[in-house]
Amino acid sequence: MSPSRPTVLFVCVHNAGRSQMAAAFLSHLAQGRVEVRSAGSAPADAVNPAVVEAMNEVGIDISAQIPKVLTTEAVRASDVVITMGCGDACPCFPGKRYLDWQLDDPAGQGVEAVRPIRDEIEVRILGLIGELLPGS
Numbered sequence: 001m002s003p004s005r006p007t008v009l010f011v012c013v014h015n016a017g018r019s020q021m022a023a024a025f026l027s028h029l030a031q032g033r034v035e036v037r038s039a040g041s042a043p044a045d046a047v048n049p050a051v052v053e054a055m056n057e058v059g060i061d062i063s064a065q066i067p068k069v070l071t072t073e074a075v076r077a078s079d080v081v082i083t084m085g086c087g088d089a090c091p092c093f094p095g096k097r098y099l100d101w102q103l104d105d106p107a108g109q110g111v112e113a114v115r116p117i118r119d120e121i122e123v124r125i126l127g128l129i130g131e132l133l134p135g136s
Contacts, residue, residue: 006132007035009078015040015067017048017106018084021118024055024062025125033133039074043067051106054114058122080132 008026010019015038023038030036044067055062075081075093082099092098101124106114 005033005035006079007037007077008080008082008128008132009074010036010038010082010084011041011070012084012105013041014044014048014107015070016044016046017051017114018101018103018117018121020047020062020065020067021051021055021121022082022084022101022125024060024065025122026128028060029122029125030129030133034129037074037078039068039070041070043069048106048114050109050111050114051118053111054118057111057115058118080128082128 010022010026012019019038019040023036026034027036047062047065047067052061052063075096078096080097080099082101084101084103085105101121103120104113104117106117
């Protein structure tokens with residue numbers, strides 16, 4: 001990894017909603033300048049359909065994404081680890097930057113309930129890009 005390209009890992013329990021939206025926003029908005037990963041401590045079988053619909057509304061297609069299991073290697077390979085309600089399931093390594101984003105869980109919610117979560121994630125991602133890629 002080149003030092004000019006930070007790596008960010010988003011972690012939630014099912015990797016079916018919040019972490020998928022955050023990863024999609026960061027990939028889309030950073031335009032390849034950040035390496036993006038997402039995972040879940042107990043991944044679901046598929047991405048939440050309401051989350052897919054909410055992201056489609058802002059022009060980002062995540063329908064092909066598949067929830068992935070959180071691995072120690074993924075955490076070790078990341079510069080920044082952002083957790084979203086996975087509690088102590090995320091392994092901790094010295095020298096990593098950890099952020100915990102308190103966000104409502106979109107599981108079982110309709111698209112109306114997912115929209116404000118999506119919008120909050122977008123705001124946080126824009127702030128993160130400002131930190132990771134100053135001057136961009």
